[in-house]
Amino acid sequence: MRVLVLSAYHADSHRSWLDGLMRHLPEHSWTVLSLPPRYFSWRIRGNSLAWAMMNREILTADYEVVVATSMTDLSALRGLVPELCRWPTLVYFHENQFAYPQSQLQRQGVEPQILNLYTALAADKVVFNSDYNRQTMLDGCDQLLAKLPDYAPREQVAALLSRASVLPVGVAVGSQTIALRPAGERLKVLWNHRWEYDKGPDRLLALIAECDKRGLPLDIYIAGQQFRQRPPEFAQIEVLIRRSSSLTLNQFGFVKDAQHYAELIMSCDVVMSTAIHDFQGLAVLQAAAAGCTPLVPDRLCYPQWFEPMFRYPHCDDIAEEAIGASEKLGHFLSCKRAGSLPVADVAALTWPQLAPLYRQLLQCLAEG
DSSP, X not given: OEEEEEESSOOHHHHHHHHHHHHHXXXXXXXXXXXXXXXXXXXXXXXXXHHHHHSHHHHTSOOSEEEEEXXXXXXXXXXXXXXXXXXXXXXXXXXXXXXXXXTOGGGOSSHHHHHHHHXXXXXXXXXXXXXXXXXXXXXXXXXXXXXXXXXXXHHHHHHHHTTOEEOOOOBOOOSSOOOOOOOOSSEEEEEESOSSGGGOHHHHHHHHHHHHHHTOOEEEEEESOOOSXXXXXXXXXXXXXXXXXXXXXXXXXXXXXXXXXHHHHHHOSEEEOOOSOOSSOHHHHHHHHTTOEEEEESSTTHHHHSOXXXXXXXXXXXXXXXXXXXXXXXXXXXXXXXXXXXXXXXXXXXXXXXXXXXXXXXXXXXXO
16 A cells, blocks of 8 residues: 655654554555654644645655644645545544643644644544543634634534544564563652653652652652753752652663663663643553553543553642652552562553554555
8 A cells, every 4th residue: 555644743752653653564655754843833834835845746646545643734735735635634643732731832822723623624534642632632622613703613523523533652562571570679760751841840840859758769760852941840850869868860861772761661660750741651651561660640641541550649739749649659669579560551552453453544544
């Protein structure tokens, strides 16, 4: 099958999804157009113009299916390149612009949300990576249309979007055999997210402060992608841990080497999230697939993937939430000492399990 992929904002999670898709469906012929993940406002509005003017020959070649990410300005692109209407199109939503925290200035305003809506309506099939992502998109579209002064087709849009389905990004499976973590007196805790405000660095700081207050013997590993500017809480976290009598800081910074990172998640006991924004939580799922015990907030996408034993209570009061999370860590420490840390079953979310579903989806789309 000849597949054209349009990835308008090719961030790491989008690249990981596409790499896994192509690796596990090698029988298809893949043609990829992608744009770098920078200049957000221009990228989401300008991708249709850039591709139509600069890549028309690729867009008008012969395909059987088009797969676009939700950042693609699909309705405008089909208008500028009518030949694209010949093939059935699937739009994959890694995220939606209705569920970002409001303090993220570059995503405030209605333009990105309208683009998401128009792109979804222009597709023949819409797929989300989690039910949380799907539901927040549906709710957000309805709330937006309810604010418009007139001619807002709420019922029609809701009916069309309700046909969307959920198919997660596959989790890569390493070659190493997953082993149960041995008993020990200290708990190795990993936080492996982007160093940005939406991953809850203020909540991480409060949690670490609470663990220090309780004297929990924890070895802390803080990894994840960093950027030129980073939230000030990370500097406070580093100082707090290095001054602590019970906590140690074993990793503080991005781990570039893939093999080193794989070894890191294989060695840690717990992987935790403090996020206020996560549509699938791949960093946690990847570590859980390697045998880490997940510790996640009872919000966002996490209730879809993990049982209550792995979730701490969600609370708007950061200090109160930190107490609940630290109590869970204390429980996992007891489990560690007994050599009985619980392991989450995420096998259904790995590429070997999901690839056949993607294959079937594309086949059905191509056959109409």
